Amino acid sequence: MNSSFRFSSDTEIAAAADLIRHGHLVVVPTETVYGLAADATNAEAVAKIFEVKGRPSNNPLIVHVGSIDDIFRYSDITRSFDPKLVGSRIRALAPLWPGPLSVILPKGREIADTVCAGGDSVALRIPRHSVTLRLIELCQRPLAAPSANPSMYISPTTSRHARDMLGNQVPCILEGGPCTVGLESTVLSLLDETPTILRPGAITAEEISGLLACEVSITSHTSAGSSPALLLSPGLLAKHYAPRTPVILLPELKSITPLPKKIGVIMFSNNTLPCPAEVVERLSHTGDVEQIAAKLFAALHSLDDMGLDLIVVDTCEPSGLGAAIMDRLIRASHRA
Ligand code: TXA
Numbered sequence: 001m002n003s004s005f006r007f008s009s010d011t012e013i014a015a016a017a018d019l020i021r022h023g024h025l026v027v028v029p030t031e032t033v034y035g036l037a038a039d040a041t042n043a044e045a046v047a048k049i050f051e052v053k054g055r056p057s058n059n060p061l062i063v064h065v066g067s068i069d070d071i072f073r074y075s076d077i078t079r080s081f082d083p084k085l086v087g088s089r090i091r092a093l094a095p096l097w098p099g100p101l102s103v104i105l106p107k108g109r110e111i112a113d114t115v116c117a118g119g120d121s122v123a124l125r126i127p128r129h130s131v132t133l134r135l136i137e138l139c140q141r142p143l144a145a146p147s148a149n150p151s152m153y154i155s156p157t158t159s160r161h162a163r164d165m166l167g168n169q170v171p172c173i174l175e176g177g178p179c180t181v182g183l184e185s186t187v188l189s190l191l192d193e194t195p196t197i198l199r200p201g202a203i204t205a206e207e208i209s210g211l212l213a214c215e216v217s218i219t220s221h222t223s224a225g226s227s228p229a230l231l232l233s234p235g236l237l238a239k240h241y242a243p244r245t246p247v248i249l250l251p252e253l254k255s256i257t258p259l260p261k262k263i264g265v266i267m268f269s270n271n272t273l274p275c276p277a278e279v280v281e282r283l284s285h286t287g288d289v290e291q292i293a294a295k296l297f298a299a300l301h302s303l304d305d306m307g308l309d310l311i312v313v314d315t316c317e318p319s320g321l322g323a324a325i326m327d328r329l330i331r332a333s334h335r336a
């Protein structure tokens with residue numbers, strides 16, 4: 001992350017807002033990962049997202065808005081199981097926004113059906129990034145934006161990652177520096193009485209449960225096959241976020257004999273290396289999960305570009321932010 005950058009200027013953001021209003025795509029920075037954005041009320045613009053990403057049309061997109069009022073505007077909580085309770089839950093979560101939390105609610109009629117993959121619910125969040133909040137303000141549109149990577153590949157955490165992967169297919173990439181969180185948002189369904197986390201992220205079940213003063217369930221979608229979350233959220237495939245190079249988690253290393261020649265290792269602390277390595281990335285000296293999360297995808301991108309035979313990745317305690325880190329790593333190392 002040593003490349004120099006300056007955030008896109010207001011003039012550049014205004015030009016991007018024009019592109020959005022005319023149905024074009026723009027790559028946008030967020031605190032989690034870079035997104036590939038289009039006007040969520042324009043079905044043709046949204047279709048371009050699926051085309052450029054090669055994304056299956058049954059995998060719904062997250063819509064980015066600028067305020068809590070917009071969360072109400074682009075959902076329809078009158079169709080909730082309990083409109084009053086759901087309204088109060090949204091307001092109770094307000095301290096987490098702008099931030100890495102997406103909530104699933106009954107879809108409002110302004111949102112194009114294709115955003116929701118033909119379903120009746122929509123995921124909404126307020127991203128914590130000045131460039132994209134300004135873009136939303138200037139274009140006055142909700143922005144449908146999945147991560148700006150080809151479907152099934154690792155999400156981009158710098159504009160450079162997005163440019164390398166999609167640059168020739170998108171007319172504008174806004175610059176917002178390296179993503180500070182580095183893992184995709186927590187996806188929380190508010191469709192039922194018990195709020196349910198469908199994808200772990202930097203906002204944890206404990207934080208949500210504290211604010212909502214109720215139990216929050218977590219569906220495990222890291223196992224392949226018949227996980228209930230696959231039905232709830234068709235995009236939550238077991239294999240996802242995967243580099244081209246085979247990835248294994250450090251505890252599995254002993255099962256690999258003989259070891260291949262060119263190995264890259266990603267370590268989470270100053271522990272000694274588990275095997276001889278061509279290249280080593282240490283994401284933290286002390287196992288600090290925030291540092292690890294912020295640097296993980298950049299390390300995977302960089303090692304994946306080196307023509308290695310194998311990438312070995314350290315593991316951490318799967319609680320709090322560590323649960324989101326391990327979720328992504330289990331997917332990246334899943335050999336489907
Ligand atoms: O941090 C993020 O969430 C990033 C940035 C760009 O905001 N976006 C992102 O989008 O990760 P994407 O498309 O890569 O992941 C969206 C996830 C998918 O797993 C999808 O299945 C789920 O959210 N999702 C979206 N709408 C849903 C809905 N209505 N019901 C269930 N799951 C939904």
Ligand code: MG
Pocket residue numbers: 146147155
């Ligand atoms: Mg994605």
